Amino acid sequence: MTLNIGVIGCGMIGRDHTRRIQQVLSGAQVVALSDVNRANAETVRRDLAPDATLFDTGEALIAAPEVHAVLVTSWGATHEPYVLAAIAAGKPVFCEKPLATTSEGARRIVEAEVAHGSRLVQVGFMRRYDAGYIALKAAVQQHTGAPIMVHAAHRNPAVPEAYVTPMAIHDTLIHEIDVFRWLLDDDYVSARVLYPRKASRSHSQLRDPQVVVLETQKGVLIDVEVFVNCAYGYDIQCEVVGEEGTARLPEPMAIDLRLGALRQNAILTDWKDRFVASYDVELNDFIAAASKGGATGPSAWDGYAAAVTSDACVQAQESDGQAVAIVLPVRPALYN
Numbered sequence: 001m002t003l004n005i006g007v008i009g010c011g012m013i014g015r016d017h018t019r020r021i022q023q024v025l026s027g028a029q030v031v032a033l034s035d036v037n038r039a040n041a042e043t044v045r046r047d048l049a050p051d052a053t054l055f056d057t058g059e060a061l062i063a064a065p066e067v068h069a070v071l072v073t074s075w076g077a078t079h080e081p082y083v084l085a086a087i088a089a090g091k092p093v094f095c096e097k098p099l100a101t102t103s104e105g106a107r108r109i110v111e112a113e114v115a116h117g118s119r120l121v122q123v124g125f126m127r128r129y130d131a132g133y134i135a136l137k138a139a140v141q142q143h144t145g146a147p148i149m150v151h152a153a154h155r156n157p158a159v160p161e162a163y164v165t166p167m168a169i170h171d172t173l174i175h176e177i178d179v180f181r182w183l184l185d186d187d188y189v190s191a192r193v194l195y196p197r198k199a200s201r202s203h204s205q206l207r208d209p210q211v212v213v214l215e216t217q218k219g220v221l222i223d224v225e226v227f228v229n230c231a232y233g234y235d236i237q238c239e240v241v242g243e244e245g246t247a248r249l250p251e252p253m254a255i256d257l258r259l260g261a262l263r264q265n266a267i268l269t270d271w272k273d274r275f276v277a278s279y280d281v282e283l284n285d286f287i288a289a290a291s292k293g294g295a296t297g298p299s300a301w302d303g304y305a306a307a308v309t310s311d312a313c314v315q316a317q318e319s320d321g322q323a324v325a326i327v328l329p330v331r332p333a334l335y336n
C-alpha cells in the first residue's frame with residue numbers, strides 16, 4: 001500500500017522532503033499540501049506534486065480521510081498544535097525540529113501520545129541517521145573506552161538578520177543536544193554558556209560565537225562552539241575523548257586536490273548537502289513505520305528532553321557563565 005502523506009509548511013525543508021518522497025524514496029506519495037503562505041504550497045505542487053490537494057489550513061489537511069500520515073515542516077513555533085491534532089486524529093506524524101519551542105509544549109505532546117497509548121511521533125533529528133555519527137557511536141562503544149569529554153563545533157557560514165541569540169540554541173545547538181544524548185546514551189544535568197568577543201560579522205541582535213558547556217549524568221563534559229557567521233563553510237566537528245583513546249566524526253567525502261603547490265579539499269556550505277543522506281534514511285524509516293500505523297526513531301520524549309535542555313541553555317545565555325541545572329522527570333514506559 002502506498003502511504004499518503006500531507007505536508008504542512010512548504011518552505012525550504014518542506015519542499016526538500018516533498019522532493020525526496022516524490023523522487024527519491026518509495027512507498028509513499030505527497031497527496032496534500034498546506035502553507036499559511038499559499039503561494040509556497042502552490043509552487044511545491046507545481047514543481048513536485050501536481051496531483052496534491054491544497055488545504056487552507058493544516059488542521060483541515062490532518063482531518064482529510066485520504067491523508068494517512070503528516071509531515072510538519074512549518075516554523076518551529078507552529079509545530080505543537082499540528083502535532084497534537086495529528087495525535088488526536090491517530091495519524092503518524094513526522095515533526096521537524098524543534099518538536100515545540102517550549103518544554104511545556106513538548107510535554108503536552110508527550111502526554112497526548114502517552115494517553116494515545118502507542119508511538120505516533122518521529123522528530124526530525126536526522127543526525128542519528130548520519131553514517132558518520134553511526135560510525136562514531138560504534139567506535140565509542142567498541143574502542144575508546146568510557147567517554148570523558150566531547151569537543152564539538154557547529155559552524156554555519158552566515159545567518160539572516162532575523163536570527164537572534166537564543167536561536168543559536170533552539171535552532172542550531174538543538175542538533176548537538178539530541179545527538180549527544182543518543183551518542184553517549186546519557187542525559188544532561190547542567191548547562192553553561194560562555195562568550196568570547198563578538199565576531200565582527202555578528203548582527204546587532206546576535207551574540208556570535210558562543211561556547212556551550214553541557215555536563216551529563218555520567219560526568220561527561222561536552223563543549224560545543226556554536227559559530228553561525230564563520231563565513232568559510234558549513235562545518236560540523238566532533239571528537240570524543242575516552243579512557244583508552246579518542247574518536248573523531250569523519251569529514252564528508254571530498255576530492256583531495258593537488259594543484260599549484262597546494263593540497264585542497266572543498267568544504268560544504270549548505271546543511272542540505274551535509275546531511276542529504278541522513279534525511280533520506282530518516283524519512284524512509286518514517287514511511288516504513290507510518291505504513292504500519294506507528295512511528296520509530298527519535299521520539300516525542302527525545303524532543304521533550306531536547307526542549308528542557310534547550311530552555312536551560314537559553315537561561316544560561318543570560319547567567320554570566322553560571323551553570324543552570326537540567327532536570328528531567330521520569331521517562332514514561334512508552335519510551336523505554
Ligand SMILES: NC(=O)c1ccc[n+]([C@@H]2O[C@H](COP(=O)([O-])OP(=O)(O)OC[C@H]3O[C@@H](n4cnc5c(N)ncnc54)[C@H](O)[C@@H]3O)[C@@H](O)[C@H]2O)c1
Nearest residue numbers: 009010011012013035036037040073074075076078096097
Ligand atoms: N533537520 C534540519 O536539519 C532542519 C533544517 C532546516 C529546517 N529545519 C526545521 O524545519 C522547520 C522549517 O524550516 P525551513 O528552513 O523550511 O523554514 P522556511 O521559512 O523556509 O519554511 C517554513 C514554511 O512554513 C510556513 N508556515 C509558517 N507558519 C505556518 C503555519 N502555521 N501553518 C502552515 N505553514 C506555515 C511558511 O510560510 C514557510 O513556507 C523549522 O522548524 C526548522 O527548524 C530543520
Ligand SMILES: O[C@H]1[C@H](O)[C@@H](O)[C@H](O)[C@@H](O)[C@H]1O
Nearest residue numbers: 154156171172173175228271
Ligand atoms: O535550521 C538550520 C538547520 O537545522 C541546520 O542543520 C543548522 O546548522 C542551522 O543552524 C539551522 O538554522
